[in-house]
Amino acid sequence: MIPLKGVVLDAPDPQQLARFYCELLGWKLDDDDATWATAVGPNDTKLSFQLEPNYRTPSWPSETEKQQMQLHLDFKVDDLEAAHEHATSLGARLQDFQPQADVRVYADPVGHIFCLFV
Structure with missing residues (x-):
């Protein structure tokens, strides 16, 4: 292993x-x-x-001719609303495209995508 x-x-x-x-x-x-x-x-x-x-900021969702996202990070939280407030207060940006109701997709300050979910 x-x-x-x-x-x-x-x-x-x-x-x-x-x-x-x-x-x-x-x-x-x-x-x-x-x-x-x-x-x-x-x-x-x-x-x-x-x-x-x-460094080039990745696009989300993927767009032709733009830097593609190579990975994203998922973080499990107990309270999605509280985690949202905390993340955005630090500079995370909620993304327009949100594919699932129980997951929130954000970009960090340089554009790496990460998700918060319950």
Whole structure:
């Protein structure tokens, strides 16, 4: 078995995006330098961010001729309304296209898509 230890997202400013996710999830910031930052959660779960100077925001939903989304993150919450208020207060943007009633789709401050669901 090969265990997954973390996920890495490209970002034009790794520290800024790591701070967003730390605030969103209640995680702590680690490995913070100019090109790499890591958010560390329960059980040593890691979400890392690496510098990509040529980062292009993905489109949602997918559009021809635009950067395609390569993955998205799903976060289970107890209270969707409270989580929505928290996420948007930090700079998350609720997306126009919402394919399911019990899931909310957002873009983080640099455009990575993530979902909150109950």
